[in-house]
Amino acid sequence: MARKGDVVINIERCKGCEVCLTACPHEVLALSNEVNSKGYHYAMKVNSACTGCANCAIVCPDAVITVYREKAVKKA
Amino acid sequence: MAENNLVHPDNLVYEKTSVMTDRVLHYCPGCGHGTAHRLLAEVIDELGIQGETIGVAPVGCSVLAYYYFDVDMQEAAHGRAPAVATGIKRVFPEKFVFTYQGDGDLAAIGTAETIHACNRGENILVVFINNGIYGMTGGQMAPTTLPGMKSSTSPRGRDVATMGNPLKITELVAELPGTYFVTRQSVHAPANARKAKRALKKAMEYQKLNKGTCFVEIVSNCPSGWKMTPAQSNKWMEENMFPYYPLGDIKVPENQ
Numbered sequence: 001m002a003r004k005g006d007v008v009i010n011i012e013r014c015k016g017c018e019v020c021l022t023a024c025p026h027e028v029l030a031l032s033n034e035v036n037s038k039g040y041h042y043a044m045k046v047n048s049a050c051t052g053c054a055n056c057a058i059v060c061p062d063a064v065i066t067v068y069r070e071k072a073v074k075k076a
Numbered sequence: 077m078a079e080n081n082l083v084h085p086d087n088l089v090y091e092k093t094s095v096m097t098d099r100v101l102h103y104c105p106g107c108g109h110g111t112a113h114r115l116l117a118e119v120i121d122e123l124g125i126q127g128e129t130i131g132v133a134p135v136g137c138s139v140l141a142y143y144y145f146d147v148d149m150q151e152a153a154h155g156r157a158p159a160v161a162t163g164i165k166r167v168f169p170e171k172f173v174f175t176y177q178g179d180g181d182l183a184a185i186g187t188a189e190t191i192h193a194c195n196r197g198e199n200i201l202v203v204f205i206n207n208g209i210y211g212m213t214g215g216q217m218a219p220t221t222l223p224g225m226k227s228s229t230s231p232r233g234r235d236v237a238t239m240g241n242p243l244k245i246t247e248l249v250a251e252l253p254g255t256y257f258v259t260r261q262s263v264h265a266p267a268n269a270r271k272a273k274r275a276l277k278k279a280m281e282y283q284k285l286n287k288g289t290c291f292v293e294i295v296s297n298c299p300s301g302w303k304m305t306p307a308q309s310n311k312w313m314e315e316n317m318f319p320y321y322p323l324g325d326i327k328v329p330e331n332q
């Protein structure tokens with residue numbers, strides 16, 4: 001099974017470009033209805049299917065995504 | 077949504093590199109300049125050469141690149157970055173020196189500097205962001221604008237008969253004896269961004285060998301100049317820019 005992951009999005013710096021949405025293989029991300037102080041709809045998690053693959057972070061032009069991934073479990 | 081307990085430094089797999097400053101990038105939403113900056117900054121970070129790197133910023137949208145790279149930076153006059161980088165590298169041959177230039181900067185006003193630095197084989201890295209347009213000044217036609225491509229100065233599309241052919245300057249510099257590694261990449265999708273990063277890393281590492289100029293083109297988007305959403309611009313780029321500017325290595329060192 002794929003490892004579990006999580007992302008933390010610095011919503012104040014997000015410009016709502018959606019590049020991360022297209023990059024995510026598990027449709028974890030969508031744009032918010034609310035806007036940040038700059039007026040941008042920001043990326044947010046909409047499910048818990050994240051595997052921590054970092055695809056979103058590597059294409060984010062504004063470097064706003066931090067990615068976490070559970071450690072690989074060693075086979076007994 | 078409930079936070080799970082994965083958000084812990086032990087599980088960290090990706091965060092913004094400290095080789096990028098904390099300044100908010102001034103680029104338009106979805107613009108590849110930001111991604112290209114970050115990938116290059118990650119390479120500098122991973123190679124541990126932050127204190128040894130000197131960058132030269134261009135004129136164009138990335139004129140403020142010196143705000144974003146936390147390395148020594150010098151601004152050059154429009155198109156002159158390879159000449160300025162030549163001077164820096166010759167004074168500090170041990171430093172890692174790069175230029176970061178758009179297509180208007182590198183392939184229009186700076187064509188002479190580009191070609192001669194590459195022909196002399198200056199031991200620098202040239203990062204070339206080709207978005208087929210003058211982004212900063214309002215989307216005018218560039219030498220790199222595709223046939224039929226609309227811009228503010230070719231509103232009915234570039235007519236090759238009167239406006240000439242797009243300049244494939246990357247293929248051109250690959251022909252010059254002074255270039256050591258020449259490649260064309262993109263940063264709009266995860267696999268491409270990872271490849272581009274590997275190319276930038278190789279290019280930086282080659283600088284230690286003193287074998288000549290490394291030239292990394294990044295075919296990129298300009299959502300504002302192209303008058304598209306970022307998603308549309310990336311799709312348009314795949315369908316129109318990549319056939320004309322095919323991605324991949326153009327000149328690789330022998331025995332590599």
Ligand SMILES: Cc1ncc(C[n+]2csc(CCOP(=O)(O)OP(=O)(O)O)c2C)c(N)n1
Nearest residue numbers: 135136137154178179180181209210211212
């Ligand atoms: C000597 C000089 N000529 C013209 C200009 C106007 N100018 C500023 S940026 C630019 C072109 C920028 O286009 P490009 O290099 O493709 O970068 P982009 O903005 O698309 O990233 C021009 C012509 C200038 N600043 N200086």
Ligand code: SF4
Nearest residue numbers: 014015017018020060
């Ligand atoms: S790619 Fe970055 S800036 Fe764009 S929507 Fe996603 S998080 Fe926001």
Ligand code: SF4
Nearest residue numbers: 024050051053054056
């Ligand atoms: S880390 Fe991977 S799975 Fe998780 S949100 Fe980003 S792209 Fe999607």
Ligand code: SF4
Nearest residue numbers: 104107137211298299
């Ligand atoms: S004008 Fe084009 S190249 Fe310049 S920041 Fe905006 S999208 Fe990027």
